[in-house]
Amino acid sequence: MPSPDPLPRPLDHLAELAGPAGHGERPALVLREGTLNHNTLRERVALLAGWLAARVPERGARVASWAAKGELTCLMPLAAARAGLVHVPVNPLLKRAQVAHILADSGARLLLGTPSRLAALEPGDVPEGCAVLGEGEALAAAREAGVALGPSAADPGALAAILYTSGSTGRPKGVMLSHANMWLGAVSVAHYLGLAEDDVTLAVLPLSFDYGQNQLLSTWLAGGSVVPLDFLFPKDVAKACAAHGVTTLAAVPPLWVQLTEVEWPAEARGPLRRLTNSGGALTVELVRSLRGLFPAARLFPMYGLTEAFRSTYLDPALVDSHPTSMGKAIPFAEVLVIDEAGAVAADGAEGELVHCGPLVAQGYWQDPERTAERFRPAPAASRYGGTAVWSGDRVRRETDGLLYFAGRRDAMIKSAGNRISPQEIEEAALASGLAVEAVALGVPHPRLGQAVHLVVRGDAGHAEALAKRLKADLPNFMQPQHIHWRAALPLNPNGKIDRTALQAQLTEEYGA
Template identity: 75%
Template sequence: MQTSPDQFQPALDPAPRPLDHLAELAGTGGYGARPALVLRDAVFNHDELRQRIDNLAGWLAREIGTAGARVASWAAKGELTCLMPLAAARAGLVHVPINPLLKRAQAAHILADSGSVMLIATKSRIASLDDGDIPSDCGVIEENDALSAAQTAGLTLGPSNYDPNDLTAILYTSGSTGRPKGVMLSHANLWLGAVSVAHYLKMARDDVTLAVLPLSFDYGQNQLLSTWYAGGSVVPLDFLFPRDVAKACARHSVTTLAAVPPLWVQLTEMEWPAEAVSAMRRMTNSGGALTPDLVRDLRGIFPKSDLYPMYGLTEAFRSTFLNPALVDSHPTSMGQAIPFAEILVINDAGDVAGPDEEGELVHCGPLVAQGYWQDPERTAQRFKLAPAQSQYGGTAVWSGDRVRRDTDGLLYFVGRRDAMIKSAGNRISPQEIEEAAIATDLVAEAVAFGLPDERLGHAVHLVVRGSDDAQEQAKLPKMLKQELPNFMQPHAIHWKKAMPLNPNGKIDRTALYREFAGEQSA
């Protein structure tokens, strides 16, 4: 859908600025009085949003006082989680958002690993933490108390002049092995990501974005940043049922909706009122590929809306998008590079792959993150010198994903090189699930993997060796529910008397996968 001539559209400005300058755009674009943030109990226009960001930043700077210190937030969508990315940036701090779906073990790891000196969280989440979960030098304050203190103090800092290459956020994401790792993002990474997305989505100052994705993810956080860069309005929503999304779209005349494939499946299985469809200009998808059937269903519900399939990874924010005009003819394509991204397909010989030749997707350019926080080993595995053929050079992200580029220049996903489980749009570390299972003392060995699932993308399966006692076995899923978030819970637990071993004496994960994949297809 094309925007009318009087609707402001953001220019593609390649010059990065400190991230908190996004809040200042309201004063230069003439839309300060337009709604910027629509909460359940309050609406802030752009001028008010800018003031509240400044007050929170001033309070954080006074309370913490050390530039570059990490401050964590752990709360549902609301004023705090929406303001923190810009307020922490203005205060010269590094924001560490914790996914509200995570539980105490994961939150404790993130607090310790990041070295956070302050945790701002809801009362219930603070109460869920055990002794020793909070580092001794980490202060804790409830969400409402922090917001109240910031407004009472009334401190202001004004726009910062930080180097755009300074670190401003650490987003924790699961790897194929080990605990969640923190991806280091600079002001420039997030600023240019907002500029890029706002530009290629053709966002306008009268756009309304329904933010249904977690703000602890780069895809979710960009809902805020790209919309505000364009001068639009954000409506954060934590929903229980798909119909809540449709109701919110109707209530707020939503024009932009971002989701992952499992949510799109649920949304296409319900009736949409006309008032929820009429204002929709664009829908964006990432976290997994759309299927031709899903594209057809979305087209049937939203015939006048643009559909943007996208591919990305936290280590480089976003890599590709497919022009909506090509979705019907190329529904499984990842598209082409987004602005500020250079995407190369490198074959096993180290050369740029030819048309339709499989290779590894390598992302070059200013959207590439700064590596993994305090993890030089894993940083070296993923962040390497760009191929000699790169126009940008410098450091590139070698994704581990196998892709091919057709003769028209469109990219297609082939497969994943690592063992990552991608379920319902979440990247899940098998080792994290395995460690939780072994920690129960009910099992001696555990292997987790994902099997194809029509609704989830992949469903988590857990194979364990342990007791033959049925009562003991029944305890395992209950204990895992206490320790792991819902999206990590195994779809099925398989008990074995012995694990298959490979010639090196290690558990043969490939054999286990084939065994249960075969049972599923039988």
């Protein structure tokens, strides 16, 4: 395959790639209520963009979506970009407190969502000046208005989306992505995965994540078809693969574990051409299971971070011989391993993974302090220069150029593919008034990667009340698997809570 075109374009131009002169009659989006071909997809994007531009005339204004996978959530990334707006996709699993924070922080002018989700919002959750509308109403209004907006002439460097992601401290922060970031991400992935117009992608990952959203963009760029799926049980994924002739399946390690434990009929396994993984490393045992279950499918282990979309992938030809490697840089990414002196680390030596190049995001929305911590000048060795993402992840590069993960420098919890802020859980526990002190930790778990454990100081008689309060205030993926009540928490020599000691105790007792 020739080298991918590095020229960025306005993101909404993706909708035009399968027009009348191309293969517009091929399926593009398979929904419960029917299938949209690429021509219809292009028309629906144009109508939704026209309605959005009229409803929110301020260019650069933020518009949020909070709904399960469907026509609205799949069209919004392109329609909002075409309308000159900034899309803020909200994870449908979040509870009202997190949604209220995202709406306020982003300054959203419009929220479109599932009526049942919108009904859960309380007075004060929606900021003044933000209109709220059900997703069905919005789609109907766009079709009724009948104003089709043509392809934009947006500056590829302009802001197109804000994706909210948890950090190791504090509430979710909004990562600012430009048209170019998202366009080149789609081009890069479509290229190294070898996507084609006859590919069918089963979109099981949340569209509020960059990994999930790229399922749409890279597949459509290649002229392929996307089948969005919100599933309850792993067997539903296998059934969908069989029903739709799925060729591409992306997941995170905990889901892969579950998928290897269900029955896969031949009609589900046969069409699969490629499996992709991110959100955590695959174990050697899991790689073997996947290779045994899907021998004809190429397996792509990948590493990424929202601040730079994706950094590396491992060539499927090397998976059996190097199952623990992160691989090498994806197209348009420059990945350096930098030592404490700021120089490129020697082969075999640990250093910090630094991502340079045009996939680097524009920083955190209205958060210059945290932006300055993560987005810093590129190392002197960079061929791109400019701003780089200093990941905080420790890696090493061997003599063959392959990278290997060594560990994280911060306290981020990664559970079931979700990045979880310990501080967000701790703040929720303290805000309940039922805990005097609180520490959230990630403990190794065979299925989740890490399980959330919460250690609190307070009256254990409040155990049931605290668990109930957390279930009301935090999304399911943030819920502690265990809450440990202590009369006192260990302190380090500086008088601070000794998180390291607590981590060691819990890992020894509960770790995988």
